[in-house]
Amino acid sequence: MNELIEELANPVVLIVDDEFLQRLPMREALEQASFRVLEAEDGRQAWAFIQRERPDLVLSDVVMPRMDGFSLCETIRHQDELAHLPVVLATSLDDVASIERAYQAGATDFITKPIHWGLIGHRVRYILRSARTAQALADRESALLRARLEIVRRLGWAAEYRDNETGQHILRMSQYAVLLGRAIGLSAHDQELLLNAAPMHDVGKIGIPDSILLKPGKLTTDEFSVMQTHTVLGGKLLDEEPSLLLRTAYLIALAHHERWDGKGYPFGLEQDDIPLMGRICSLADVFDALTSKRPYKEAWSVAQAVEEISRCSGTAFDPRLVQAFLDILPEIVQVKEAHADTEQTGSESLAQSLLLR
Numbered sequence: 001m002n003e004l005i006e007e008l009a010n011p012v013v014l015i016v017d018d019e020f021l022q023r024l025p026m027r028e029a030l031e032q033a034s035f036r037v038l039e040a041e042d043g044r045q046a047w048a049f050i051q052r053e054r055p056d057l058v059l060s061d062v063v064m065p066r067m068d069g070f071s072l073c074e075t076i077r078h079q080d081e082l083a084h085l086p087v088v089l090a091t092s093l094d095d096v097a098s099i100e101r102a103y104q105a106g107a108t109d110f111i112t113k114p115i116h117w118g119l120i121g122h123r124v125r126y127i128l129r130s131a132r133t134a135q136a137l138a139d140r141e142s143a144l145l146r147a148r149l150e151i152v153r154r155l156g157w158a159a160e161y162r163d164n165e166t167g168q169h170i171l172r173m174s175q176y177a178v179l180l181g182r183a184i185g186l187s188a189h190d191q192e193l194l195l196n197a198a199p200m201h202d203v204g205k206i207g208i209p210d211s212i213l214l215k216p217g218k219l220t221t222d223e224f225s226v227m228q229t230h231t232v233l234g235g236k237l238l239d240e241e242p243s244l245l246l247r248t249a250y251l252i253a254l255a256h257h258e259r260w261d262g263k264g265y266p267f268g269l270e271q272d273d274i275p276l277m278g279r280i281c282s283l284a285d286v287f288d289a290l291t292s293k294r295p296y297k298e299a300w301s302v303a304q305a306v307e308e309i310s311r312c313s314g315t316a317f318d319p320r321l322v323q324a325f326l327d328i329l330p331e332i333v334q335v336k337e338a339h340a341d342t343e344q345t346g347s348e349s350l351a352q353s354l355l356l357r
């Protein structure tokens with residue numbers, strides 16, 4: 001990890017205190033410890049400094065006119081790009097309520113008054129180093145997450161490519177899934193999970209022979225049995241992954257052909273036993289399949305597809321999801337129109353989508 005943490009030669013510390021006689025020894029002690037120092041007289045002045053000068057650490061008093069240390073800390077924490085800026089509040093050791101309040105406001109740490117000037121440099125350097133380690137870890141984690149997401153997305157594209165469908169299909173169905181998720185009150189976090197996991201619903205089709213997958217006519221019973229295994233194959237591909245994203249994708253791959261009445265596959269799960277994300281993707285996937293042209297069928301109109309989905313409420317689909325779908329139909333249609341298929345073949349469209357991304 002050490003190589004990730006760039007040591008700063010002269011880190012900039014912003015001291016915030018309304019009393020000059022407090023700032024003065026603080027400045028001297030920090031400068032002696034090789035820090036560069038900025039000074040502000042209250043929270044509001046400090047906030048202006050932070051936006052302009054981007055100090056490496058803020059060391060603030062709590063009780064100040066205009067904006068106190070807690071408010072300053074909260075203001076900083078409301079800015080995403082300042083999430084890792086270390087903020088240290090100076091409180092009295094016996095003032096436990098203030099210490100508690102400092103942590104609630106998002107302070108990185110606190111130092112107790114009276115401040116020991118000889119030790120302040122060590123303390124600040126230690127806090128700075130811990131914060132930079134945390135930031136390096138967070139950066140590395142988000143880079144890993146992005147790489148994993150990208151691989152997984154491309155796996156989804158690859159599966160759809162084999163299926164002769166256009167790249168637009170997974171784009172549309174995953175957005176329908178998000179709209180449905182939002183309509184039934186899923187959190188923003190879960191909606192994002194859906195957006196990223198839904199594209200992998202048919203990833204198991206990678207393991208289905210071309211003679212079945214690409215057959216233009218109706219499948220025989222045996223062929224259909226093989227086709228159904230794409231759910232379990234997808235599950236195997238995505239299993240034993242600790243990340244929540246792939247865990248969600250795993251559930252979706254397994255459950256997106258289950259039916260509310262228990263007559264789906266691969267397990268014949270019923271109602272709430274079917275993972276919710278799978279139920280959502282099932283409806284989103286079927287609506288897109290119905291309204292899209294496929295080698296074996298023409299595209300249905302939205303009205304026809306809506307009629308079919310309503311008819312299947314309580315049999316194929318979760319009735320609550322069908323109702324939500326009907327409620328948000330205008331938004332669904334907007335997505336459909338924004339990502340309509342072109343006359344290109346699936347492979348051309350896929351190649352273009354990959355190039356354009």
Ligand SMILES: [Fe+2]
Pocket residue numbers: 201202230256257
């Ligand atoms: Fe499928």
Ligand SMILES: [Fe+2]
Pocket residue numbers: 169173201202285
């Ligand atoms: Fe699909």
